[in-house]
Amino acid sequence: MPKDSGIGASPKRREDIRFLTGVGNYTDDINRPGQAYMHVLRSDMAHARIKNIDTAAAMAMPGVIHIFTGDDFEAIGGIPCGWQVTDRFGEVMKEPKHPVLAHGKVRHVGDPICAIVAETLAEARDAAEAIELDLEELPAVINMADALESGSATVHDELGDNLCYDWGFVEENKEAVDEAIKNAAHVTTVELINNRLVPNPMEARVAIGEYDRAGDMSTLYTTSQNPHVIRLLMGAFVLGIPEHKLRVVAPDVGGGFGSKIYHYAEEALCTFAAKTLKRPVKWVSTRTEAFMSDAHARDHVTKIELALDADNNFTAVRTNTLANMGAYLSTFAPSIPTWLHGTLMAGNYKTPLVYVNVRAVFTNTVPVDAYRGAGRPEATYQLERVIDKAARELGVDPFELRRQNFVTEFPYQTPVAVEYDSGDFHRLVDKLEKSADFGGFAARRAESEKKGLLRGLGVNCFIEACGIAPSNLVGQLGARAGLYESATVRVNATGGIVVMTGSHSHGQGHETVFPQVISEMIGIDESMVEIVHGDTANTPMGMGTYGSRSIAVGGPAMVRATEKIINKAKKIAAHLMEASEADIELKDGAFSVAGTDKSVAWGDVTLAAYVPHNYPLEDIEPGLEETAFYDPANFTYPAGAYACEVEVDPDTGKVTIAKFTTADDFGNVVNPMIVEGQVHGGLTQGIGQALMENAAYDENGQLLSASYMDYAMPRAADVPNFTVDHTNGTPCTHNPLGVKGCGEAGAIGSTPTVVNAVLDAMYSGGHKVDHIDMPVSPSRVWAAMQKG
């Protein structure tokens, strides 16, 4: 019998009234009195020296208030990077300046050069066309291998070359791994590209800066996943505004997928312009600008080698990757190919030796940073591709090869630093074999063949690390931030509760899910709990939402604060019932004295806290409001096993996903419906990467896929009805909810599943194709079948 409230129930999303009926409040819905409009003039060249910017004619245009250039920001800080990686030789990464507006050079198509503020947007755009730019085009650095050649043009001349860092992990294992591969009974190698993506949240970025002269107070309304992080980064490192003079508001946000974690130039520009001009200043990204200025994703070129002994046990993994940083270091960019990637390279397997080398490269392209999965999809994709290829080479069942090498004892210390706390990989595969009906595959393949189609079955097992923590560890790894989360639980006099969380919801459904946890703990109706987030003025300092961390880190913060509330409420209840505090029990929203029929309702206790007439004032303060900061002891480790069946049309190369089945372990699940939605979304994004999406540059650094005419996004008709399962997970052992996080799993687990299925289909048609790169487009599949 499914529950109808509390943890494990699936109440419908209370956000939907806003999001589905047009009464949301997105940043672009906000307009401030006296607001002016900003247009950003961007580079149409990938790499050029700025010889002169003449704004005189533009300044004289109607409605123009001011034009900012790089000179205005020279004395001010640039955009900071939030993570410093140390390379395999003990040197810190190269960290070039990231000016708010281009200064000296432009370094990618879309690099902002001027910010024009005018009375209307049309006037600002007109003025932009009147700015005379004198740019001397320089050779563009696009291909990563070319970028590392000596004699290559340099994106940042002061760095000497284009290598950001050369990272080795675990460096002490390098020789042992090399030796193991040399001595292996079998080595399988895959060279692959993890294709560059554009995140494409439905809502493009928007920023509004406002300045209150009376209070010397700056406010930034922005499309952010983490307003407190933006306040700290922009206030302390760019504009020099202390936190108490800067408020950052991220209201309803229409998706982020990582791309709205980072501090972007336009946020600083609007805040700075508002203070300088004493006018609110609004900027709204066009979709074209989003393609050229939102941080891109993935873009790895990798060679992975898997060594096996004569009994098919994995003995070592060695992987070498070139990771594209783009033209500048975005906020968390250096951490993605390193600590969020190398640490997952053991996968679900007890491979004893792993060595990961990553060289991060600057190129004249849009900066690359975290996107749904962030490093973990890149790890999973290569590992699960090489395992599948090994199974084919060895003539063994791909699932059996995985099963044989599974980690089975927990906790498990991997050779790549992380320690898995819980999991049951065999159970996931057992469930999947049933739900995906492997037994019926041969019959389904025969049906497909009757239609002239090749059918393939692809499988994948994966583990990921979510809720990145603890802060003291990530500090050692180079993070320039803590990774705790916060919550203030404010109980009102009549018993209703407002939770002010440092997590940020941009579609995840926190306003529905978080009250379920409180309801479970206190035994009151979910409708008595309201969630407040997204405004630094009324929430405690928190790190926001990304990395599947909201329920895994933000949830426990709320639990800890609520425990404090309950403890205090028990003291009040004990006083009201003249009983010992130790005897007080809380159940179904009432406090009772164990072994008696005495009880007081939740509302009686909360009222007493605020109308403390009969109250232990000598022992405890009035009021009922508590704050907790939660810093996890470890990452959480969701895991899964996925199966995909595809049909490939041998005449056209078109791939159709016929069936997609998942078995996920998210630990405990608070709202199964919302978790299912997260999985659907993640799978669709992964299928998009596998089959369709590709951010392609030409050799001059022009983005070829700069609009939806050429950048293919998955639509509903491109994905099947998913069969998903996330029941009976193994609870996380180190957080109070036993939760692991579910936001990224679908995107992490799906790409290798799809590509393995396509390769299986081609093999079934007699095409010995060992490898194909994403996106597995019809053109590429057809071309592969002509060769193989």
Add this chain to the structure above:
Amino acid sequence: MYNFDFEKPSSVADAVAALGAEDAQALGGGQTMIPTLKQRLASPSKLVSLTGIADMKGVSASGGAIKIGGATTHATVAAEAGSYPALAETASHIGDPAVRNRGTIGGSLANNDPSACYPAAALGSGATITTNTRDIAADDYFQGMFTTALDEGEIITAVTFPIPEKANYQKFVQPASRFALVGVFVAKYADGVRVAVTGASNDGVFRWAEAEAALSSNFSASALDGLAASGDMISDLHGTAEYRAHLVGVLTKRAVAAAA
């Protein structure tokens, strides 16, 4: 978008007069024009909407032909061109519902996008494009990518399609734009078969003469065995020239097999 004047005349004569202004531009359903304006890639002095001209709207069939007003939307053709099922079917798969409810046949043919569907239907059917001044045979009308026989200020008022014995359109969509990566329209008439290909060639929509000859003597997919389309094929992110040439063959066979 830059500022422009806007007129919505109710007769062809008034539209022609309005288009006499310097840098005036006709506006059909705006499915290409409006995005172009929003990108500031065009700056007409005046837009002259053709969608208020009742005489340019509607579908009528007589004498073995179907006539479609130049300002008729794709949705209307899909719903009302039942006497030429392959044409109605083609219209029903152009773009998405929003595009089909705004976009017009005249607008599509005047623009002559090399990946659009209607040029294949018009050329494959040997349609006649009627303007405010003359009738133009489809074979003379299409003159390369985004290039047509239309003169400055000339308006497509109607398009007349002879109804074939059998016809079919096969579109293989480009996954991003959902335009035709390659589209092939095959129509079998008493006096022969016409095969028109869109999406594939740098010269825009074209007739595949070898396939027409083979199918005119034997209207079956097998008649195409061994034939390969040639020409200056498009090569881009979504498909090489070689792939497009291959798809022309595959889709022509499928169109023949499906023709009804």
